[in-house]
Amino acid sequence: MLTQLQLGNQLCFPLYASSRLITRLYQEYLTPLGLTYPQYIVMMILWEHAPCSIKVVGDKALLNTNTLTPLLKRLEQLGYIHRQRADSDERMVLIHLSEAGVVLQQQCSEIPAQLVTKLGVEPAALLSLKKLLDEIFPALCEHIDN
C-alpha cells in the first residue's frame, strides 16, 4: 500500500470536499434568491466594484470569460445586473448593478453569519482556516497564467 496515496493522508481531498460542502450549505440560503454559489461570489465582487468590466470580475473571481459570459447573462436575466459596451473601448463590456441588484446586497447581508451559526464550528477555527488559506493563496496564484 502506498501510504502517500491514501485519501486520509491527502490535503487535496478535504480541501476539495470542504469547498463542495460549503457550497451546498450556502445553496440553502441562495436558492430562494435565485442565485447559485458562483453567482453569489460574482455579485459580491460587483457590490464592491460595479460598474466594472468582465475582465475585472474575472481577475477578482479567478474565472475566465468562458465561465463568466454565460454566468453574467443569467444574472442579467435574473434582473440583478445589466451589461453595456463601454464607449471608450468597445472591446469592454461594463457590468452595472440594477436596483434589484443593489437590494439583493441587503437581502444577503446576514447569510455569512447565519452560515457560521448553522455550521456550529467555533468561529476561531474558521478564522485560523481563513488566515492559513490567505497565507497559501499567493503561492497558488503564481501558478496561473491568465
Added chain:
Amino acid sequence: MLTQLQLGNQLCFPLYASSRLITRLYQEYLTPLGLTYPQYIVMMILWEHAPCSIKVVGDKALLNTNTLTPLLKRLEQLGYIHRQRADSDERMVLIHLSEAGVVLQQQCSEIPAQLVTKLGVEPAALLSLKKLLDEIFPALCEHIDN
C-alpha cells in the same frame, strides 16, 4: 458598504478558489495519464478499497451516483477499472481494478510530493491546513443527508 459581504472578509471564497487552483495544479500531472482530478480522487479510493460497490465509493468521495456513474464509465473506457454486477445482490455494481489500474497507482505515487515541491509552500503550513480542515470536516458532513 456591508463589510461582511466584502470578498476579502469571506472564508468561503479562498476555500472555493484554492480548491479550484489546486485542482488545476494537479491537472498538469494527471492529464498525461488521461485522468481528471475527480477521477484521480476516485482511483485513490479504489486503490484502497477495490473491489467495492459504487455506494462505497460514493460514501468515501462524498459523491452521488449522478456524478459517479458516468465518471466510472469513463474510467472503464480508459481501461483502469471494470464494472460487474454482484452475484449476491444484483442491485450492486462492484468496481474492480484492472491491471492498468494497479500500474497506475505506481505511476501516481510521486505526484503528491511533486505537487508540494512545485507549490513552493512550507510543508508545515500545508500540514496545519490539513489538520484544520480535518477538524472542521465532521461538522460539514453533518449537514449532508445522502
Added chain:
DNA sequence: TTTAATTGTATCGTGCACGATATAATTGTG
C-alpha cells in the same frame, strides 16, 4: 501607415456537481 501583436469578450466541447426522478432488486411487515 500598413501590419503585427495584444486585449477583451464570446463560443465550443468535455467533464464534473447536484437536485429531481425512475427503476429494479432486496428487505421488512402484517
Added chain:
DNA sequence: CACAATTATATCGTGCACGATACAATTAAA
C-alpha cells in the same frame, strides 16, 4: 405469501470550470 418500504444504481436537466479557439477593437512597431 402479498405488498409496502428501502436500497443501489441510472438518467435527465441545469450550471459551473476550463482548455482551445475565434474575432473584433485597440495598441505598438516597422
